[in-house]
Amino acid sequence: MRNKEQYLGKAGEGALFNPGGAGWGMEALWPLLERQVALYTGGESSSVPLETAAALMESVVLCLGAAGGGHPSLAAALRAGQRALWQKTEETRTLYLRLRAALRPSGSQILRGTVEEIGNFFIWYDIRFFAQSIPCMIDYPLLRPVSEEEKGVHFITEYLCRMDWENRFCRCFKEGEVRALLERERPDYQTLPLNICEVVFARALGGVLSDKDPVGGALPGVDPDALAARIVALDGEALAQALQRGTARLCNRLRLWGTGLRGYFGAYAATLAVRVQSAGENGVARLFAAGQL
């Protein structure tokens, strides 16, 4: 159990709420929390459960972290932070609507359902009291999950960005070929929480690594001999870099230029090195062809 000093230490030393390097002790934040409790209870309760107070405090800290600097008081910073989060929520809503219109779930009910469910976030998100909350169910797994350190609208924004990148990648290929691949290699993909981009990416990357570039929206085949010649002899960091270079080439071929998107898939590719190395010469082609990375 933490002692009091860990919460009320000198600024920057052991302060509990220290987003962005600014240290706010509990005593400095208490008046803000007191006001939030009064607003939350409508002035009708002088006490609240610890869990409620903790949640309200977490929200205060999140908002202060979004406020930036140069505010005359913590109260002013809190208001500025709430406005900043509101602005971000509006921008994220725009991203969401664009993604929902362009989404190609390829039959994945979990993907379609998750995107619809995220619409509830914008209805129920409570910046005023619980800015850290995520009032919606997120079932669809991304290639690279968003860190649980991200809270509230920050989490949703990052989740939607990544989903948008994956959707844009998959839309580079014909719907019929994507579905055929999924139905062959992931028969239960329509009803299970399986990431569909994983399979498509593996096939496409395998093709590029075996010098079979994607053309005309078709998923490339995988040449086992060419693939083995390129990567089987590699291991560790060299293999990870080869996979990243292959990803960069793939993005070039697909004309996917965004740095965020390219970085996302490049980072994902690097994580595949262990599985590729474990597959060995005989299994690596099957891994890529079947999207079993």
Added chain:
Amino acid sequence: MKELAAIGPAGQGERSLRQLAVCNEMTASFGLTLSGEEITALALRHTEVLRETGRVEFGEGIWKKLAFAFCDSPHIPPREYAPTLGELMEMFYECKGDSGERISDDELIAYMKDAFDGPCQGSLDYLRGTLLAGWSRRLRGGEGEAGEEDEE
């Protein structure tokens, strides 16, 4: 989370002491006063009860409201004022939690006063064990152990 209650605002106990002293000024005309020792004991017990019930208090707290509501009760002799006030305080926080936060401070204190002076005829045991327990359960929508309704 309990650290929030443990540290609270600086001087949670001191604020309790001040409020109880202010209550004396208010209740003296009704023949009800607290000694220094009683004030200290109540303030300490208040901190303990908040911790036991998992609550954090803000603003002025409930001492003034409780004292003002009960100071004209015909069922509190002066010698029983301190222990009665302490038990009422405990019941207040227990009921706030048991009711699922569905009742305001003022509503609860009003109910407690009406029940204490009315059906309970000054019995704290009856107030706590029967009326408040049943009322909290109804506020929470009937949640509770099976058979309790039948026993009542």
